[in-house]
Amino acid sequence: MTDSLTITGLVATTPRHLVTSEGLPVTSFRLASSLRRFDQSKKTWVEYGTNWYTVTSYRQLATNTVGSVQKGDRVIVSGRLRIRDWESGEKRGTNVEIDADALGHDLSWGKSVFSRSVHAIAISEDAASETAEDNPEETQETEALDAGELSPEKELETVSVPF
Numbered sequence: 001m002t003d004s005l006t007i008t009g010l011v012a013t014t015p016r017h018l019v020t021s022e023g024l025p026v027t028s029f030r031l032a033s034s035l036r037r038f039d040q041s042k043k044t045w046v047e048y049g050t051n052w053y054t055v056t057s058y059r060q061l062a063t064n065t066v067g068s069v070q071k072g073d074r075v076i077v078s079g080r081l082r083i084r085d086w087e088s089g090e091k092r093g094t095n096v097e098i099d100a101d102a103l104g105h106d107l108s109w110g111k112s113v114f115s116r117s118v119h120a121i122a123i124s125e126d127a128a129s130e131t132a133e134d135n136p137e138e139t140q141e142t143e144a145l146d147a148g149e150l151s152p153e154k155e156l157e158t159v160s161v162p163f
Contacts, residue, residue: 006078007098008106009033009051017066027062030070031055031098041134057080059099064117065103074109078102 016027035048055077057065069075079100086093105112 001082004079004101005081005098006076007031007033008074008076009053011069011071011073011075014050014071015066015069016061017102024058025060025062026058027052027065029071030054031075052096053077055100055103056096056097057103060117061100061103065100068105069103071137074106076106077116100102107155 003127009031010033011029012032013030015027017025017027019025032050032051034050036045037048038044039046041085048085075104077098077100082097084095084097086095
């Protein structure tokens with residue numbers, strides 16, 4: 001049985017990125033989630049403890065995570081909870097892990113700038129040259145968008161999409 005949950009917390013370790021022998025990108029880090037409340041009677045913040053999680057992301061989320069998240073960032077993680085007991089000689093423990101489905105900065109603590117990652121699609125040289133010959137203006141716009149440059153004098157067209 002898998003439990004889905006959403007956790008906010010502080011990235012406590014530098015995200016570790018690796019690619020498996022099968023080519024699967026994986027990024028993981030430790031997340032510290034602390035509960036603090038303001039005690040009105042004492043006029044101070046009271047710590048209620050910290051829960052520790054190992055957050056693991058896969059595929060495109062792993063690649064985007066390692067390029068976006070750093071130690072010390074406040075993040076929100078949504079995913080599946082896994083609790084594993086382990087034993088090594090005389091030592092025993094429990095690992096609490098989250099397989100992330102979604103991950104991002106917690107905007108309650110600051111600003112973030114989003115940059116969409118575009119997947120490269122392989123097309124034949126013939127198809128690419130046909131596209132450029134058919135509509136060179138569209139090709140230039142696409143290249144500008146891919147490079148993150150959008151000409152300010154170019155008007156954006158609004159398109160209605162029926163549901």
